[in-house]
Amino acid sequence: MKYTAGIIGLGSCVPDRIMNNFDFEKIMDTSDEWIRTRTGIKERHIVSEGEANTDISIKAAKRAIEDAKIDPKDLDLIIVSTITPDTVLPPTSCLIQEMLGATNAAAFDISAACTGFIYALTIATQFIENGMYKNILVIGAEILSSITDYTDRTTSILFGDGAGAAILSRVDEGGILSTYIGADGSGKDYLFIPAGGSRLGTSVQTIEQNLHTVKMAGNEVFKFAVRKMEEASLEAIKKAGLKLEDVDFLIPHQANIRIINSSAKRLNMDMENVYINIDKYGNMSSASIPVALDEAYRKGKLKKGDNVLLVGFGGGLTWGSTMIKWNL
Numbered sequence: 170m171k172y173t174a175g176i177i178g179l180g181s182c183v184p185d186r187i188m189n190n191f192d193f194e195k196i197m198d199t200s201d202e203w204i205r206t207r208t209g210i211k212e213r214h215i216v217s218e219g220e221a222n223t224d225i226s227i228k229a230a231k232r233a234i235e236d237a238k239i240d241p242k243d244l245d246l247i248i249v250s251t252i253t254p255d256t257v258l259p260p261t262s263c264l265i266q267e268m269l270g271a272t273n274a275a276a277f278d279i280s281a282a283c284t285g286f287i288y289a290l291t292i293a294t295q296f297i298e299n300g301m302y303k304n305i306l307v308i309g310a311e312i313l314s315s316i317t318d319y320t321d322r323t324t325s326i327l328f329g330d331g332a333g334a335a336i337l338s339r340v341d342e343g344g345i346l347s348t349y350i351g352a353d354g355s356g357k358d359y360l361f362i363p364a365g366g367s368r369l370g371t372s373v374q375t376i377e378q379n380l381h382t383v384k385m386a387g388n389e390v391f392k393f394a395v396r397k398m399e400e401a402s403l404e405a406i407k408k409a410g411l412k413l414e415d416v417d418f419l420i421p422h423q424a425n426i427r428i429i430n431s432s433a434k435r436l437n438m439d440m441e442n443v444y445i446n447i448d449k450y451g452n453m454s455s456a457s458i459p460v461a462l463d464e465a466y467r468k469g470k471l472k473k474g475d476n477v478l479l480v481g482f483g484g485g486l487t488w489g490s491t492m493i494k495w496n497l
């Protein structure tokens with residue numbers, strides 16, 4: 170028997186501390202005007218000394234569980250999408266499992282950079298559809314400030330920290346109509362962290378040479394993003410058996426307002442029906458889409474029966490999209 174998966178609860182959390190564009194003016198050669206006009210970002214939330222991924226992802230998870238009106242013991246699986254876990258070992262999902270007392274849940278992390286939440290949602294959807302699991306917690310959470318080079322003005326101004334969570338379950342009405350994911354490893358050099366893995370571990374030299382932070386070819390990523398946001402959106406729409414004009418609301422990955430505007434234009438979307446919060450948070454990688462989804466839902470922008478499209482892209486390179494008939 171094939172079941173339908175749907176989101177039955179959402180939650181999000183960002184750290185309290187805010188770093189605005191004027192704070193960057195004080196530490197590097199940049200301006201509020203440049204950052205706002207080139208990226209759409211005004212401020213981003215950054216963790217304080219000692220705060221880590223699970224300090225915010227547990228709050229997002231608890232909010233989603235409360236919203237779904239389930240008990241943590243009802244969870245069968247926890248998937249955390251992150252490139253900035255508390256520790257490489259154990260997985261952050263296992264830390265969350267213990268914090269929640271979700272003793273019946275299996276747990277694993279996945280890594281697909283900014284597309285991570287869509288990848289995790291796609292995996293979770295399979296487990297629900299094939300009947301193996303009933304309730305799955307999917308988290309997208311990042312502390313990008315921990316891998317940001319605050320001497321590099323071309324990357325540092327983009328990133329923020331945050332966490333979003335969704336509970337996926339069997340639903341009778343609406344739910345996830347389609348998911349689509351893709352990757353192109355030939356773009357590996359456009360977005361990467363040189364050291365800290367098994368190829369180049371951590372040493373005095375790698376730290377001195379600043380090799381543990383994100384390096385990015387911004388222009389290349391920009392061109393790829395504009396193309397893939399449209400392609401991935403059309404693919405999820407087609408797989409759902411819908412047409413472009415059937416899409417009621419678009420929740421895009423929040424990397425650059427110019428990428429969002431151009432994707433919305435290519436998809437013929439009225440900007441009223443596109444969720445934007447990049448001005449407040451910057452790019453939070455795999456947390457961007459679930460935080461935007463949670464905000465749009467809580468603000469009442471998603472109506473029952475709406476066709477809601479999630480679309481994102483990221484390092485890898487990766488991309489993905491999900492079409493949901495809103496069921497809440």
Ligand code: ACO
Nearest residue numbers: 199200203282283322323326387388390391424425483484
């Ligand atoms: N302040 C002032 N000037 C700047 C800054 C800054 N913060 N950053 C770059 N500049 C300068 C550059 O040095 C360059 O100067 P030059 O002409 O004298 O050489 C000029 O501005 C233009 O630089 P570009 O790189 O061409 O600027 P662009 O308009 O492409 O914007 C940006 C750069 C914002 C990075 C854009 O390319 C972008 O958004 N790319 C996509 C990024 C993205 O989506 N990344 C996802 C990563 S998330 C993850 O997976 C962790």
